[in-house]
Amino acid sequence: MIGVAMFVCGVLAVGAAFLFLGLHLRSSSAAWVSKASLVTGILFVGFALVSLKVYPGAALASSSMQKSATTGSRSTGAMTGMTAMGKSPTMGVASTAVGVTDASSTALSNSQIEAQNQMAKDIMNEQGMTPKVLQDGTKQFTLTAQPVIWHLYQSRNVNDWGYNGSVPGPLIRVKVGDKVQVVLHNELPEATTLHFQGISVPSDMDGVPTISQKPVAPGGSYVYQFTVTPDMVGTHAYFSDTDAGKQIDAGLHGVLLVDPAEGKQYPDADVDALFELGGLAVDSSPSENVFTMDGKPFPNAPQLTVQQGQTVIVRLVHNTAECYHAMHLHGYTFQVVAMDGHPLAKPISGNVVSLAPAETVDIKFVANNPGEWMFHCHIMDHMMNPDDDVDEMGGLTTYFHVVANSNESGQS
Structure with a gap:
């Protein structure tokens, strides 16, 4: 387009x-x-x-090109916005974001809010779904697309859509050689599908509505099946490919991690963390104006804690439908070691990396500089929450805590 x-x-x-x-x-x-x-x-x-x-998608593509150039002008690190645009996947997004409605009048209990915040921490910690193992060894994962009231920040809840009551959906983790079955149940008021970005699957498993499969009607189900091959190892996005501009930004997205048949993709990494970048439009905004990390904007976005000297892998998955992001880590120069699930023959050094919609990037650094280091998008309005009078910062903002002279490490 x-x-x-x-x-x-x-x-x-x-x-x-x-x-x-x-x-x-x-x-x-x-x-x-x-x-x-x-x-x-x-x-x-x-x-x-x-x-x-x-x-009509041409207007969006033209707009995306302009956004890409803007992102590139802000980026000083590993990739420019133009590089990201050149790798931009073919997501069937709408020309403008379709906003979610406010649900702040519906109170969530503190325990419900904490449970949602814990979901975000679990995703950062790469705690995936536990599959059902079928008689022939197939790993079966079930995703139920359903409405969910989602807490963003103080006094702001929204009517979102999610998988299994979570935004983003739960992490799916498999390894080479696995036979995988993903059962999609649709409890939404409209049709939907499921697409695995960067995964080579049969046409009728690709999730492109009316082209590769009929959309899954409300109340219906569909079974996606594929066998994991070595070329799939890496970090991938999954999302709805039906009315994608609306459904992705409503919360229908998640992450698929593929490990080697034996061992880890990054055997020298002491810490392997995942940050999925999401976005949605609130307050009748014509475009995305709330941005999330693992489903939560700052200050509820999960924060990463590591020990001085540890080797750290951070997987970034861009699952907003229309915006580009330029993620910047203070205090460090990192290496981009993989893009879109594929390792780079020559890693790229920088402290800012740009991502296009549905793109994934893995970065690596050695935590040799103790301190509290901000990790955020370099596009300023992606670092703020609308109508939030409590926190000046918001959106795609979190902290990496590098602890000196301590035996305790982990994520929080």
Whole structure:
């Protein structure tokens, strides 16, 4: 769709040039040239407008290109926004975000809020679902798409959608050689599907509605099956591919981690943590204006604690539908060691890394600088919560605590 956007922009530019030429020559003796230029310009502009009508996603792609350039101008680290755009996956997003409704009048108990915050910590700690093992050894995971009242920050609850009552959905973790079955139950008021980004599966398991499968109707179910192969090892996103701009930002997204058949993907890592970046539109905003890490904006986003000298892997999964992010770690230069589930032959050093929608990046660093280090998006409005009078910071913000001279380590 980015190619369509570039084509439409080119047609508009040519049309504008002809219109300018026609207007410029109106007072000259070459009246026929003026008329011909004006007619040609009108035809080009009209064709471009019709193209936008036929290919509405082109407007989004053009907008994404502009966002990418903005992100790149802020980024000084491993990848520019343009690099991320070049790797941008084909997510069927809407041209504008579809907001979630406020549920702040529905009170959640402290224990319910703490349970949701614990879900975020579990995802950061890479605690995945426990599958049911079928008679033939297949690992069966069940995801139920359903409405959920989700707590964001003080006095702000929203009517979200999630998998198994969680936003993001639970972590699915498998290894090479596993036969995997994911059963999707739909308890939503509209149809949905499930797509595993970067995983080569049969066409009818790919989750593209009306193309590779019929959408799963309300009250219906669908079984996705695939066998894990060595090329799948790494960090991947999963999400709804039906009305994706709406359903992803409503909460229908999660992470799939694939391990080698034996051992770990990063055997030298002492700490392996996961941060899934989400976003949603609240207060009737036309675009995403609340951003989350593992389902929670700061100050409820989980924070990472490691011991001085430990080798740390941080997996970043971008599961917002439309925005780019530029994640920055204070106090350190890290290495980008994998992108979209694939290791890099030559790691890239930096302290800022840009991510496009559905992109994943694994970064690595040695925790040799004790202190309290902020980890956040470098786009300023992604670091704030709307209408939050308690915390000046919010959104994609958390802290990495590097503890000196202590035997205690872990995540909190």
